[in-house]
Amino acid sequence: MVQLIPNTTAVRVFEDHTDNINAVAALPDGRRMITASKDNTLCLWDLESGEVLKKMEGHRGALNALAVSPDGKLIASGDTRGELIASHGETGETLTRPIKVHSATILSIDFSPDGAALATGLDDGTTKFVSTRTWRVQGNPIKSSCLVRCVRYSPSGTLLGIATREKIEIYKSGKRQCVAKFKGHRKTNFSLAWTPDGTRLLTGGDHQDPTIREWDISTWKQVGEPWIGHATVIKAIVVNSAGTLVASASYDNHVRLWRLSDQRTIASFQHCALVISVTFSIDGSRILSGGVDKKVSEWAVPEDALPDDNPNGLAPKAPGSDSEDGPKDLAPKDQGSDSKTVVAIQTVVTVQTNVITKTARNTRVTEVLSTAEMVLTETFDAGINNYASYANRSFVMARKSDWDCALQDAIKSLTIHPSLAGYIAQGIALCGKQLVEDARAAFELAFTFTVGNSDATLFLFLIKAIALFNANEHSEAMLCVEQLATDSNADPLVCRVVEASLRVQLGTIAFNGAHHNEAVEHFTAAVKASTFLAKSATPSACKAFTVLFGWELESLWQTANEKLCFALLKAGRLGEALESYKYGMDASDEATRSGLRAWIFTISL
Known part of the structure; x- marks a missing residue:
C-alpha cells in the first residue's frame, strides 16, 4: 500500500523570473517546459539542464494564463491587459503581436484538443474564443454571471468546463449550449481538471471550502466525499496522463499528490510561499510547481505511486489476426x-x-x-x-441493422477491455437504437x-x-x-x-x-x-x-x-x-x- 510521504525537499529548482510564477506547462516533447510570470515574461526551459532556452517578452501586463497546443506547436499566453500572444512551440519566437481579446484580465486559457480554437476566461464574466488560424476572436462569447476563474476543454473537445465565482458551467463547445450548471463549492470555484477518460470533472474551491470535488459527467452529481487536505484556496488541479494521480496547488504553500481511485493524499510537497501553478512531466514521474517564491520546484512522484508499465495491456489476438490486416486498436x-x-x-x-x-x-x-x-x-x-472480436461483431451486426445485438456485443467488448473500437461500436449501435x-x-x-x-x-x-x-x-x-x-x-x-x-x-x-x-x-x-x-x-x-x-x-x-x-x-x-x-x-x-x-x-x- 502506498504510504503518505511527509513534506520533502525538491529534486531541483528552476530560477530566473523576478516575480510570481502564475502558470507552468510541460511541452509534449518531454524535454522542455514553459512558465508564465507576473514579471510580464515567459521562460522556455530545458528540463534536463535546467537552463532557460529563451526568455519570451512582448506582454505589457502580468501573465496569468498559459496553454500549449496538444501537438506542442503553439504556446499561448494571456495577461492582465486582456491581451493574448501566440508563440512558436519549438523556438519560442513570437507569432503574433499582442491580440486584444478584451479590456478585462485574462485569467485562464485552454486549447481545444484539435488545436483549432483557444478558449479564454476573463474576469468580466465572459469566455471568448480565438481561432488559431486567424488569431481573431470568433463567434459569440459565453456570458456568465460573474468572474471566470478557469476554462478547460474535455479530452474530446465536445464539452467546455467553466469555473466561475458562483457556479460550475458546462457547455457543448460546438454549439456553445449550456448543458449543466451547478454550485460546485461553498463560495468560489477556482480550478478545473478533466480525467483523461472524460468521465469525471474535478473542481477546486476557495478558503471557505478548500476541497477538491469529483463530479460524474453523466449525472453531474458529486462522486464520494470532498477531498480534504488543503487549508485554503486550491489554485490549480492537474491529472496525470494515466488517470491515476492528481496534483493540486494551494495557497497553503503545499502541492498535494492524490490517488484518484480512493481520493487519498499520498504525498505532500512544501514551498516557502503560496503555490499558484502545477503540472506533471510528460512521463508522469515528476511534478513541476511554481508560485510566489518566483521559482519552479521539481518533485519526484513516489515510485510506488506510479502506474504499471502496461496498465492497459492489449487483449490476445483473435485467430487469423497475426497479419497486418488483423484487428487493431489502441489502449x-x-x-x-x-x-x-x-x-x-x-x-x-x-x-x-x-x-x-x-x-x-x-x-x-x-x-x-x-x-x-x-x-x-x-x-x-x-x-x-x-474485446476486439466482440467490437468487430458489433460492427457486423450494426451493418445488418440488428441494433440490439450490436449494442450487446459492444458492451461485452468494453467489459473485457475499454477500447477505441468498443466505444465506436457502442456509439454506432446506440445511434441505431435512436438513443442519441x-x-x-x-x-x-x-x-x-x-x-x-x-x-x-x-x-x-x-x-x-x-x-x-x-x-x-x-x-x-x-x-x-x-x-x-x-x-x-x-x-x-x-x-x-x-x-x-x-x-x-x-x-x-x-x-x-x-x-x-x-x-x-x-x-x-x-x-x-x-x-x-x-x-x-x-x-x-x-x-x-x-x-x-x-x-x-x-x-x-x-x-x-x-x-x-x-x-x-x-x-x-x-x-x-x-x-x-x-x-x-x-x-x-x-x-x-x-x-x-x-x-x-x-x-x-
Missing part, C-alpha cells in the same frame, strides 16, 4: 504515441482476410456479413473472448483514445457525425462536417467524400418526399463536393466508411450526377438537366461516362 496508454492512430480507426473492423472490406457490390453484402458473423462467432465458441444522448456519451469516451493525435480525433469526429446522421440528427451532423472541412488539420478530400455522401442521402429524402427543388440543392452540393472523384480514386482513408456504414464510394460521383439530373427533370428544369448531364460526361473518365450513357436511357419520367 489509453498509447495516446499520442502512434502517428498512425487514424489507421487503427480505419481498420477496427477486420475479420480474417478482410472479409467485410472486400465486399464489392450490394448484391453480396448480406452473404459477406453473414460469413463475417459466423467467423467471429466461431472464435467465441472456441473460448477466445477478446447515450451515443454522444459513448463517442465522448472514444475521443479519450485519440487525445494528442489530431488526425485521429478529426477522423473520429467524421465517424460520429455519420452515426448521428443515421440517427436523424441531420443538422448537427452536417454542421460538424462543414466545420471540419474548414479545419486546416483535416483531410479535405475525406471531408468532401463525407459531405457528398450525406448530401446524396438528404437529396434522396427530399426527392422521395416530392420536394424536387430541395433535392436539386442537395445533389448539386454532392456533385461539387465529389468532383475530384470523377477521375481519381477514392481516398484510402474512406475505406472505414464502407466498413462501418456500407457506403458505396466508388460510384459516388456517378450516383450524385445521375440523381441531380433526375431531380432537375422532375422539377421541370429540362435545360439545367441537360447541362448537368453534359457536365458529368465532360468531367468523368471513360468508365463513368459509359455508366452515365447507359443510365440516361433507363430513366422514365
Whole structure:
C-alpha cells in the first residue's frame, strides 16, 4: 500500500523570473517546459539542464494564463491587459503581436484538443474564443454571471468546463449550449481538471471550502466525499496522463499528490510561499510547481505511486489476426504515441482476410456479413473472448441493422477491455437504437483514445457525425462536417467524400418526399463536393466508411450526377438537366461516362 510521504525537499529548482510564477506547462516533447510570470515574461526551459532556452517578452501586463497546443506547436499566453500572444512551440519566437481579446484580465486559457480554437476566461464574466488560424476572436462569447476563474476543454473537445465565482458551467463547445450548471463549492470555484477518460470533472474551491470535488459527467452529481487536505484556496488541479494521480496547488504553500481511485493524499510537497501553478512531466514521474517564491520546484512522484508499465495491456489476438490486416486498436496508454492512430480507426473492423472490406457490390453484402458473423462467432465458441472480436461483431451486426445485438456485443467488448473500437461500436449501435444522448456519451469516451493525435480525433469526429446522421440528427451532423472541412488539420478530400455522401442521402429524402427543388440543392452540393472523384480514386482513408456504414464510394460521383439530373427533370428544369448531364460526361473518365450513357436511357419520367 502506498504510504503518505511527509513534506520533502525538491529534486531541483528552476530560477530566473523576478516575480510570481502564475502558470507552468510541460511541452509534449518531454524535454522542455514553459512558465508564465507576473514579471510580464515567459521562460522556455530545458528540463534536463535546467537552463532557460529563451526568455519570451512582448506582454505589457502580468501573465496569468498559459496553454500549449496538444501537438506542442503553439504556446499561448494571456495577461492582465486582456491581451493574448501566440508563440512558436519549438523556438519560442513570437507569432503574433499582442491580440486584444478584451479590456478585462485574462485569467485562464485552454486549447481545444484539435488545436483549432483557444478558449479564454476573463474576469468580466465572459469566455471568448480565438481561432488559431486567424488569431481573431470568433463567434459569440459565453456570458456568465460573474468572474471566470478557469476554462478547460474535455479530452474530446465536445464539452467546455467553466469555473466561475458562483457556479460550475458546462457547455457543448460546438454549439456553445449550456448543458449543466451547478454550485460546485461553498463560495468560489477556482480550478478545473478533466480525467483523461472524460468521465469525471474535478473542481477546486476557495478558503471557505478548500476541497477538491469529483463530479460524474453523466449525472453531474458529486462522486464520494470532498477531498480534504488543503487549508485554503486550491489554485490549480492537474491529472496525470494515466488517470491515476492528481496534483493540486494551494495557497497553503503545499502541492498535494492524490490517488484518484480512493481520493487519498499520498504525498505532500512544501514551498516557502503560496503555490499558484502545477503540472506533471510528460512521463508522469515528476511534478513541476511554481508560485510566489518566483521559482519552479521539481518533485519526484513516489515510485510506488506510479502506474504499471502496461496498465492497459492489449487483449490476445483473435485467430487469423497475426497479419497486418488483423484487428487493431489502441489502449489509453498509447495516446499520442502512434502517428498512425487514424489507421487503427480505419481498420477496427477486420475479420480474417478482410472479409467485410472486400465486399464489392450490394448484391453480396448480406452473404459477406453473414460469413463475417459466423467467423467471429466461431472464435467465441472456441473460448477466445477478446474485446476486439466482440467490437468487430458489433460492427457486423450494426451493418445488418440488428441494433440490439450490436449494442450487446459492444458492451461485452468494453467489459473485457475499454477500447477505441468498443466505444465506436457502442456509439454506432446506440445511434441505431435512436438513443442519441447515450451515443454522444459513448463517442465522448472514444475521443479519450485519440487525445494528442489530431488526425485521429478529426477522423473520429467524421465517424460520429455519420452515426448521428443515421440517427436523424441531420443538422448537427452536417454542421460538424462543414466545420471540419474548414479545419486546416483535416483531410479535405475525406471531408468532401463525407459531405457528398450525406448530401446524396438528404437529396434522396427530399426527392422521395416530392420536394424536387430541395433535392436539386442537395445533389448539386454532392456533385461539387465529389468532383475530384470523377477521375481519381477514392481516398484510402474512406475505406472505414464502407466498413462501418456500407457506403458505396466508388460510384459516388456517378450516383450524385445521375440523381441531380433526375431531380432537375422532375422539377421541370429540362435545360439545367441537360447541362448537368453534359457536365458529368465532360468531367468523368471513360468508365463513368459509359455508366452515365447507359443510365440516361433507363430513366422514365
